[in-house]
Amino acid sequence: MLIKKIKYKIVKFLYNYFKKIYIRNINIDNNEILQYAHNELTIYGYNKDSKYYNDIIEVIAAISKNNNINSSIKHNISVINKLCYKVPITPLTLKEDEFEQSISSKILYVNKRYNRIYKHLNKMFVTNAFSISISYILSTKTKRIIPYSTDLSWKYNVFETKNGILTGRYFDICYIKECQIKSGSYIPFNTIKLKGTKVEIKEFIAIMTIDCENSDLIRLSNLYDIDWKITNAFKDKNIKNITIRDYNKYRNDNK
Structure with missing residues (x-):
C-alpha cells in the first residue's frame, strides 16, 4: 500500500512537471482562441504558474491540436460542455432498455442517458422542460403591478390567464409528444423560461401566472403535451381579486 502511494506521488509529480513544460511550449500566437483565453486568464489574475491557467490552456490546446478552424474547436467545446452537464450528444431512443x-x-x-426524462404509466415527462421567472409582481392588497427583473427561476404550478382573468387552467408537468416517442430519435430541447406575474395573496403565499398568448408558453405547447389541470377556485377571477379563501379552496380541492 505504501509503495502504491509513493508511485502515485511520483507519477503525479512527473505529470505536473511535464505538463508545465508542455504548456510553456504551446504557441498561442497562431491560435485565436488560445490567445484570447491567455489574455482573459491573465487579466483575471492567473499566469503560466497557475494550475487553473494550465488546466484550461491544456484543454483548449488538446481539442484544437488537429483543428485549425475555430468553428471546429467551438463545436468540440460545445460537445464537452454537454457531456459535463450530462446532456446526450446523439438522439435518445426512448425505448425500454434506455x-x-x-x-x-x-x-x-x-432515462439512463438523460436523467431529466422520467416514464410513469407509459407517459414520459421532462423535469426541465420549463422554468418560470418573475417579470411582474402583483400584490392583491395594494392592487398594484410592479415590474420585476431577476435571473432566478422557480418550478411552480403555472396558472393561465387571459387579459388578467384566470381561466382555471394550470400545469406543472410537460409530457413528450407521442409522435416524438415513436420516432425513436429524440433530442432534448433547451429549457424554456416562462416570464410571468407573481401574484402575492398573503405573506409567503403566492401563485405564478402567465398569459395564454405568451409566446414562450405557445412554444412550450408546440414542443410538449402540457398536462393541463382545472381548478374552479380561481376560474374567471381577476388576478387582482384573488383571496386567501380562494387559495385555500384550490389547495383543498387538490389534496
Missing part, C-alpha cells in the same frame, strides 16, 4: 427503475418509486423510471 430506462431504469427510479430509487424513489417502483412505478417511476428514469
Whole structure:
C-alpha cells in the first residue's frame, strides 16, 4: 500500500512537471482562441504558474491540436460542455432498455442517458422542460403591478390567464409528444423560461401566472403535451381579486 502511494506521488509529480513544460511550449500566437483565453486568464489574475491557467490552456490546446478552424474547436467545446452537464450528444431512443427503475418509486423510471426524462404509466415527462421567472409582481392588497427583473427561476404550478382573468387552467408537468416517442430519435430541447406575474395573496403565499398568448408558453405547447389541470377556485377571477379563501379552496380541492 505504501509503495502504491509513493508511485502515485511520483507519477503525479512527473505529470505536473511535464505538463508545465508542455504548456510553456504551446504557441498561442497562431491560435485565436488560445490567445484570447491567455489574455482573459491573465487579466483575471492567473499566469503560466497557475494550475487553473494550465488546466484550461491544456484543454483548449488538446481539442484544437488537429483543428485549425475555430468553428471546429467551438463545436468540440460545445460537445464537452454537454457531456459535463450530462446532456446526450446523439438522439435518445426512448425505448425500454434506455430506462431504469427510479430509487424513489417502483412505478417511476428514469432515462439512463438523460436523467431529466422520467416514464410513469407509459407517459414520459421532462423535469426541465420549463422554468418560470418573475417579470411582474402583483400584490392583491395594494392592487398594484410592479415590474420585476431577476435571473432566478422557480418550478411552480403555472396558472393561465387571459387579459388578467384566470381561466382555471394550470400545469406543472410537460409530457413528450407521442409522435416524438415513436420516432425513436429524440433530442432534448433547451429549457424554456416562462416570464410571468407573481401574484402575492398573503405573506409567503403566492401563485405564478402567465398569459395564454405568451409566446414562450405557445412554444412550450408546440414542443410538449402540457398536462393541463382545472381548478374552479380561481376560474374567471381577476388576478387582482384573488383571496386567501380562494387559495385555500384550490389547495383543498387538490389534496
